[in-house]
Amino acid sequence: MRPEDGLCEILLFALTPPRLATAAGRVQEIADATIARLRGLDLDGLILYDIDDEAARNPAQRPFPFTPTLDPADLLADYLADWPTPVIVYRAVAKYARADLRSWLSAQEPSKVLTVLVGAGSSTTSAATALTDAQAWSREVNPHLTVGGVAIPERHSRRRNEHARLLAKQEAGCRFFVTQVIYDVNAAKNLVSDYFYECSARGRPLVPIVFTFSVCGSMRTLEFLQWLGVDVPRWIENDLKHAADTLEASYQLALAAARELMSYCRRLGMPFGINIESVSIRKVEIEASVMLAAHLRSELTGGAAAQ
């Protein structure tokens, strides 16, 4: 997978590692079940999130308690050896000391692993490592490693400078971006548009933005997404609240949102990808996520098989 080519519309699937307290045998079962579920999807890559306690970013009560999860690098190394595509391992850089992060970055095989380096969730968090340091180390110790960054349309709605932040990350070596879960398509289009025209004005190349979608089976999950900073338009919140089947309604909304962004990016000439995130651990929601990925696979051009 070379997301920086921007020639094909990549499809990713994102997982949160199991809780740290999970027994090794059970983790292997979960990993095997995941591989079995996702194998038929013809994915371009798998994303493994790195979960940090984000209490610092939001003073409001967290709707679900924070439980530490397995390090995604360990999950990959110890349980996902059979997974056939490249894997994008997130690194919440604030969690890691300099020596540990440098040694992890240098040990990765660029044809198999990509990384997304994520800064601290809040500027008041005391971070072991700053994002700009992590980016510099990556260039230094493993220049062929493909590094990505996060793109937050919600931040663009508030401060109108997320496009400039993306360009700064790009100058620091980022070759693709991944958004958080998108419910506000208008905000995503505003960010894409400002980024697109700013690249053009500065004569910089466009790197792909991968848009993340998820299904949502309950109002509790929606609350959690909102707590995490996802802007949910009132009409979507109302639709989900009054839906006879929240999961099915959220599936249709995610599909429509993905199609709108895909069509917008194609018209603009903006390289993009799609990432489906499995937010909940309920089986029915996981299966709906897989179905959503399969549905979108059939509407994306290119794909793993074409590379």
Add this chain to the structure above:
Amino acid sequence: MRPEDGLCEILLFALTPPRLATAAGRVQEIADATIARLRGLDLDGLILYDIDDEAARNPAQRPFPFTPTLDPADLLADYLADWPTPVIVYRAVAKYARADLRSWLSAQEPSKVLTVLVGAGSSTTSAATALTDAQAWSREVNPHLTVGGVAIPERHSRRRNEHARLLAKQEAGCRFFVTQVIYDVNAAKNLVSDYFYECSARGRPLVPIVFTFSVCGSMRTLEFLQWLGVDVPRWIENDLKHAADTLEASYQLALAAARELMSYCRRLGMPFGINIESVSIRKVEIEASVMLAAHLRSELTGGAAAQ
């Protein structure tokens, strides 16, 4: 036309009267040309705006100078006698003294004229008449006159209570609403959704919201719309700024926005209509507006002929 039936999706076309200084002969020429242009559209009604100097609502410099326009009631009475459908005459109530407005309201024939009563553009404007007074007089002197109100999605984005304002206007007798020009579809959907579910929660009937769209042939026109309080998403502003043909791009954007709202309202079960406003006096823009109305006529169910 009985917009309160909500049974058919009505199509309106909105005109701003010519400048007050225009010679009577020239006004008749404009009126005749307008009738000729619009006659084939199978409109359910014609809207005549009542232009007030809105300088009070915005401290920023007005992009176009304010010039007083003909009273829409005079335009209708003196120049549009041949027009075949009902006409919706706007009344910027703050401009009128009690006696004048009461006598105008009482003189209207409800099968031929409807009115939209509009409050002062800013709460600091010194108004001859308050909106609630005008609504009360209308009920008192001409109870069969169909009265509408304005709906402002942008106000809902800022204060989140526009749906409650619509319900209050409805209690005061409003039987339909007309929006200002819509560029931010998401904001319009948020308002429709909150209004829809609030009516349901309070056991109130739904009255139709008529969504207004316009084409925009230049960035100067867009600036003027923004000055008037229309929220234009960044991506639309960028698209129009970089379009090879601004008018054609705005036509496609308006068409897509109208379709999205139509499809949303149909799914929700919300009665609605479409209004095309001719903002500019340039011939090419007027013709594009007429084409847009014709295009949407073919996609709306019902229509004048079906009534």
